[in-house]
Amino acid sequence: MTRLGLGYTFLKAFELFPGDAVTRVKFVPIVTFAAITACWISKLSFFITLIRLVSRWWQKATLWFLMTTSTVCLIVLSFLMSVKECNDFHEFGQLPDRDNCINLRVTRTFGIFASVYATVMDLLLSVVPSFVMWKLKLPRHEKVAIVCAMSTGCL
Numbered sequence: 001m002t003r004l005g006l007g008y009t010f011l012k013a014f015e016l017f018p019g020d021a022v023t024r025v026k027f028v029p030i031v032t033f034a035a036i037t038a039c040w041i042s043k044l045s046f047f048i049t050l051i052r053l054v055s056r057w058w059q060k061a062t063l064w065f066l067m068t069t070s071t072v073c074l075i076v077l078s079f080l081m082s083v084k085e086c087n088d089f090h091e092f093g094q095l096p097d098r099d100n101c102i103n104l105r106v107t108r109t110f111g112i113f114a115s116v117y118a119t120v121m122d123l124l125l126s127v128v129p130s131f132v133m134w135k136l137k138l139p140r141h142e143k144v145a146i147v148c149a150m151s152t153g154c155l
Contacts, residue, residue, distance in 0.1 A: 032081050039118060040074035043067075046125055053132050063128075070121045077114040080107050126151040 047067035054060055080102060129150035133143050 033078050036074055036078035036081065040071050043121060044071055050128055050132070066121060066124065070118065073114050073117055077111060080110060
C-alpha cells in the first residue's frame with residue numbers, strides 16, 4: 001500500500017463509530033447525502049468559473065443550461081438516495097414508515113441516469129477549458145498548463 005497515511009484500513013474504519021452494525025447503518029443516509037451534495041457543489045463552482053471565462057452568449061446559455069440541469073439532477077438524487085429509498089437497511093430500522101418510501105427500482109434507475117449524466121458533465125467540463133484558453137494571448141506552455149489544471153476534474 002503506501003508508506004504514509006492515517007493508518008486506517010477498511011476494517012479499522014468500522015472502529016471509528018461506536019456501537020454495532022445497526023448503529024453504523026443509520027449513518028448511511030447522512031453519508032450518502034453528504035457525498036452527493038459535495039459532487040453537485042463542486043460541479044456548480046466549476047460551472048460558475050467557466051461562465052465567467054466564456055465571452056459568447058451561446059456559450060453562456062449552454063453552460064447555464066448544463067449547470068441547472070446537472071445541479072437539479074444531483075439534488076434530486078441526493079434526496080432520493082438518502083431519504084426516500086427503501087432497501088435492505090429498512091429491516092434495521094433506518095426507515096420505519098414503508099408507505100413513505102419510493103420503489104427501489106425507481107431510485108436505482110434514476111441513480112444510474114444521474115450518475116451517467118454527471119459523468120458526461122465531467123467530461124464536457126474537462127473539454128471546455130481547452131476551447132476557452134486556446135484563444136487567449138498567452139505562451140503555449142502556459143495554455144497547456146492551464147488546460148491540464150482545469151481538466152483534472154474528470155479524473
